Amino acid sequence: MAVTPTIRVQADDFDVAAEIEAVAAGRTDIGAVVTFTGLCRDENGRLSALELEHYPGMAEAEIGRIANEAIARFGLSGLTAIHRCGKIAPGGNIVLVVAASSHRQAAFDGANFLMDYLKTSAPFWKKEHAASGQTGDWVAARDADDEARLRWQKVGGES
């Protein structure tokens, strides 16, 4: 049976328990559910918020492409990715991934893979708002994120 990922970009917060439930409820073939929640940090008090800009349409499409690749590659039973947009205060949720599989390593790898690709190829941009009230800089892309993504090519021999 084809597994269809659930992809959403929304300003509203998400409910991790409800999203796990949506993936796993009523099923008896799922042995492992891994969730990843990315949260806004205040960078030692420096920030009052992060503002997330995205490319509507392409953001959902791109996450969907990555999600389908993760489902196929790791044999996932269910996969959900939710990315918030707009202004998010420190401690607030930014992104959620829920990956379900019959076995635990597939669930871990599926969630990890999705996050690595999402960070480097889903069209979202973070702008910092300083605690001083000033609008700060756009967050710079990190080489470490590109390297994290590359490891999936080394391991599996595929893109």
Add this chain to the structure above:
Amino acid sequence: MAVTPTIRVQADDFDVAAEIEAVAAGRTDIGAVVTFTGLCRDENGRLSALELEHYPGMAEAEIGRIANEAIARFGLSGLTAIHRCGKIAPGGNIVLVVAASSHRQAAFDGANFLMDYLKTSAPFWKKEHAASGQTGDWVAARDADDEARLRWQKVGGES
């Protein structure tokens, strides 16, 4: 500040959202929370339940040892591990790990490491109850679980 893991062995179910909240609420230094939930599968209808036996006292102590090693090794900001005992029906929760860190890979690795060690060294044993009503066999330990554990020694050069 020393991070103290939360460790529980209980017959009652757990609430993933509440456990994430307990680790992350009120903090602005956590950038990533990874949860792992292990669930009871029915093995294509073969099973009506799994029964979890454990060694009270040592179970908590052993998970605590593994948890403290994970906190130190990956620099975790918070770590919770809950393992259920008693009879669990297909679809039911067995184990929960919540790992929080400032960065995502540490949270992923912390949860993954804890699960690999928990599976091979925390004193729990699963007995199968067949759908036919008969009590089945004790689940056999898998070589793959030992191998999964060994990879942490190769990567980090430590036990």
Add this chain to the structure above:
Amino acid sequence: MKRKLIYFAWVRERIGKSEEERELPESVVSVSDLLAYLQTQGDEYEAALQHAHVIRVALDQEHADHREPIGNAREIALFPPMTGG
């Protein structure tokens, strides 16, 4: 053929608009050509696109390498490296 150009993040801020419609000259074949052409369209474009190699481009909502032809793409987006997640 009119193209819809869309800008995001600091590319949008520097150019000073989030989107526009443009007819592109025939000499603009590849994504690289497009970036070079736009840099000639005013100070704001030059400021936004001066480090062309860091600019990411999507053709009809799919990532495109700078060497790719823009072909019949109707929606062309320009933006900095992504920082979501």
Add this chain to the structure above:
Amino acid sequence: MKRKLIYFAWVRERIGKSEEERELPESVVSVSDLLAYLQTQGDEYEAALQHAHVIRVALDQEHADHREPIGNAREIALFPPMTGG
């Protein structure tokens, strides 16, 4: 010195009890010695411990290798490889 022996899972089922108190002979020094000794204590012990190499042992709630001395451990647990998680 009396020791508390505790059994789990199929070791417990085969021996037919979950725990007992025992005085061990002085010849029992290591974990291996203990396993060999217990195998002589009746058919049920022999059935439980015949594949001694798979049996895991904890001394006062800490995993112990078969070569380790049992020392002054007061609580000695015998069980199959673990299958939690």
